[in-house]
Every structure is written in structure tokens, then in C-alpha cells.
Amino acid sequence: MPRRVATTYILLAAIIFAIITLLSSASAADATPPDFSQREISLIVHTAKPYGNIIDSIQSLGGTVTVRYENADAVAARIPVANVPRLLALRGVVRVQKDRIIQLPGLLEDHMAARALKLPASQILDPAATASKIGEVPESYFSYLTTITGAKDIWPETGAGANSIVAVIDTGTDAGHPCLSGRDGQGLPASRVIAGPDLSTDAGTPFEGSTLVSNASHGTFVAGLIASRCFIVLDRAIDSDAALIEIFEAHLPEDAFYTSGRLVMMPLVGIAPSSSIYAVKVFPHAGGGAAQSIIEAALDHVITRKKLANSGAPGGLDIDVVNMSLGGAALYDGNTLEEQLVDAATEAGMLVVVAAGNDGPAPVSVSTPGTAFSALTAGAASDHVHSRIFWDLFFGPGQGLAMYPDEEIRPADFSGRGPLGDNRPSPDVLANGVFNLSLQPGGGTGFGSGTSFSAPVVAGGAALLSVWAKANDPAAGVEGIRRAIISGATPLSPDFSRQEQGSGFLNVAAALDRLKEGVTGATPAPFVPSAVQPNIQFQDGVFTSTFFSLAPSRGVDFIFEILPATTIVTVAVNNVTI
Secondary structure (H helix, E strand, O other): OHHHHHHHHHHHHHHHHHHHHHHHHHHOOOOOOOOHHHOEEEEEEEEOOOOHHHHHHHHHOOOEEEEEOOOOOEEEEEEEHHHHHHHHOOOOEEEEEEOOEEEOOOOOOHHHOOEEEOOOHHHEEOHHHHHHHHOOOOOOOOOHHHHHOOOHHHHHHHHHHOOOEEEEEEOOOOOOOHHHEOOOOOOOOOEOEEEEEEOOOOOOOOOOOOOOOOOOOHHHHHHHHHHOEEEEEEEOOOHHHHHHHHHHHHHOOHHHOEEEOOEEEEEEEOOOOOOEEEEEEOOOOOOOEEEHHHHHHHHHHHHHHHHHHHHOOOOOOOOOEEEEOOOEOOOOOOOOHHHHHHHHHHHHOOEEEEEOOOOOOOOOOOOEOOOOOOOEEEEEEEOHHHHHHHHHHHHOOOHHHHHOOOOOOEEOOOOOOOOOOOOOOOOOEEEEOOOEEEEEOOOEEEEEOOHHHOHHHHHHHHHHHHHHHHHHOHHHHHHHHHHHHHHHOEOOOOOOOHHHHOOOEOOHHHHHHHHHHOOOOOOOOOOOHHHHOOOOOOEOOEOOOOOOOOOOOOOOOOOOOOOOOOOOOOOOOOOOOO
């Protein structure tokens, strides 16, 4: 009976609320309706330089220009809604797009949410601090991630990324994190993080700054996968540490950690651990979204600094790679301002690595700007070691083997799939993006999943190759490095199509071999249009299919046309066992 009473109260409250709403509406009927025509809308206006006339015209329409792009023909502006038709009619306006809000990437599955590895900061040490604690560190140390990608094998030839710079357009990067320290006894700066602009809504507040510890963790996590260089130091005499050691020793190869007495040192090393990070902040410290125009302004800024470096002018910064672990819905593949700026960055001499997005496993789900013509688009894969460690740590010993019983590397279910809207193949390559271990602000570490965290693995590999190319084959250029990464990837099972696995799993060592050979391979063959044509036929409006088994990460796509007369589509799944 109590449940019935509660329901009655809820219904009564709803009725009262409805009556109040109706009365309020009636009493306001004679009031002056709001003038929505004066509400402002944010737009991207494609128009040729010089911008003087268009700026004057926008101002005459009651608008404000917020961004003037140097490396593409466009401005961002706010303008009253009522004056948009007049804006479209202006001479020189090529087209207008809505300035959308791009959210920080996330995943729907709760178990894949970022989780901190709860260790005190005193146990996360840079190489110099580790050496002072245990006497010395080995000359060569690496993480499992650098092993499965082949990155560690080419560090001797690439200086582990020394003198390369990766721009990370994100939430900012914690410059004080010990794993991004430059200290290694060679007189390097205290941090390898270079402060870039803060273009986020934090500008003008106490939270302004691209290298602050108060920034959201996403950008620091990304930077760690590229450039981390430190040790997690565990003590067998501490019960919580001993439990961690047991899990790490159960799943990691022996050469992924080493011991000194009762201490166990596990290297936490990025793909290019001697590289530097140029932190450009577009997302606010509390997370949330950023206007597309701001993200585009950030990329425009990076291009300008690269061009200044190319010409030897003051204010230049010789950036090699740009990482963009962000994205939104792809509406005009290859033709948005953001995608045009990706192509401009490529022309300036930077390889832009972009996350494929987390909207898989549906086809045609790669997000922009991964749809740009010259982007290197990274999808996510899973491997047994990262997955088993995560499951054992957070759900109990033995869960890892139960959840990942084989050793196959496979595309992550959430990873964006191709083809693109114009039938180009995508993604280009996969890297681990499931339960990666990386950095959190304030000297912390944690696990994270998503194509946001596979993209920086690829970006780190690109940084290594750029060091080799600049020293040995400058003519290879950005496109040579891009093609080397694509052609050097290790194909996964043929069960996975081109639009699921790209060209395969990142293999940086093989990519360097392609670069040395001077034969970087052709860009993968265009996606076959027939693959996205209808593949089922209805009989009297019904289609039935039976299949007996789907291995992990495998799927079946049913593609059919929706006719104008169709009013409902019903999908029934029966007799499913797991």
C-alpha cells in the first residue's frame, strides 16, 4: 500500500503543476512575447581575405566578429538571428555554418570511465628522483605500450623523440607533473611542457592557463601517452603495493619492470619519451564543451607558429605533430573550416593525428576533423595485457582472464568506423585505446579508454619518425611519414573489415623501415562503394537471418533502404546466449 500512496501523490503533484503552468500561461497571454529575432547566433562565415569589408558589414548588422583566421578564408561571428538572411546575401560570403559546441569525448559504458590509480605522488618519480632513491636506473627502460607498438625498438635511431614537439589541443597539460619533467642529469628544463595559449572560457578567470594543475585531466592523460618518462615505485612491504605488484607481475612481461630489494619499479613511458608538448587549451578546467570556432582558432594559431619557424621569424615554434583527441559529427566531410585547417597544417609541415571518435560500431561514424583529407585518423584497439590488468585491479583478481581469455588484438567496439560520407576509407590505423595507463594532474596516474587515447599513441610514433626524417630524409615530408605509418601497420584478423581496423595496428618499427626504403606504399585502396549498398532483401516485408556464433568484437551489419512509404522498422533478436 505505501507504494500506491506514493504514486497518488506523484500524480497529484503533476496535475497541480500542470494547472499552475496553464494558469501562468493564461495570465501572461497579454504580455509582450519575447523578441527572439534579437537573440544572437554564433556562426562561421567563409569569406575571402582581406576581411575589412565583411567585418564592417557584420558590425552594421549588429554582429561581432570573434575570430579572424589567418590560415583559412573565414571569420567567426555572433549576429542577431533576424539578420542571418542579410548576412547570407552579402557579397563575398561563400557559405555560413553554425558554430557548434564540441564536447569532451566520453564513453557510454560506466566501467570504461577514467579511473585513478590511487598512489601517493611520492611514488610517481622522474628518472632523476628514482635514481636518488635506489642508486641508479637502467640505461634502457620502457613500458608495455612501447613494446607492442615497436616504439622502443627505434629509440636509438630517433633519440626517443628528442627535439620533436607535439602540439596537444585539449584541456591543457600539467607542466608540473614529474613524468613530464626534463630532469635526467643532462641539464634539460624542469618541464618538457611548453605553455601555449588558453583560448577556453577560462580566459580572464583565475583558472586561465594551459599548464595549470587545475585543468581537466584529459589533456594531461593525452600528453603522458606521448611523452611520459617516469617510474611507478612500489614497495612489497606495503600491502596495497604488494597487491598491485602481484597483478602487474601476473600480466606484464618480465622486462616491463625491474626490482631493487623490496622495491619494484614499473616504467611509465610514452611512445616518444624525450619529446616536448606544446599545450594549447580549448576546453575549460571543469570539462564540458568548446565552441568549434575556438578549436579552429587553436589550430590556426599552431599553424602560424609553425610557419614563423619555417621562415626563421621571431615567435616561431618548430612543431612536428598536432594531436587532436576531440571531434564532432561529420556533416561535410573534408570541407569544414576545421578540416581545411588540418590540410593547411599538413602543408605547413605538421602531421595532424585525430581521434576517430567513440560512436562505433556503426559504420560511417568517424568524427570530424578525422574526416579531413590529410589527417591521420586513429581508431582504438584493445589488447589482453592492458585489459587484464584493469579488470583485475578494479574488479578482482582473475576477472581479467575471464573478460579477455585470448591474446588477440582487436578493434574496440566503440571505435568510429568508416567509410566516410564520400566513401573514403577510415580510420587509417589503430592503436591501443582500451584501459591505457597514463597521467593525471597533480602527479597522479590512472586508466582511460577511448580513441582520445589511441590518437596520442599514434602521434608519439609520428614524432619519432619526424626526428629520423628531418635528420636523414627531409624530402619524405609529412605525407611520407603518414604513408609510412599506414603501410607499416600490422594487419589484424581478416574477420575485421577495412572500415573497422584501418590498415591494422600501429607498428612504428615497420613504419621506420618503410621510411628508410623510400617506399612508403600507396594510400590504401578506396573503400568499395558496394560494401555500403543494401545487403539484404525483404520477402513480403520481412527478412530473417540465423547465425550461430560471433567471436569477440565481431559483428554483422544489415544494410537496407528505407522507402518513402516506410512508417516503422522492427528488429527482433531471439535465442541469444552469452
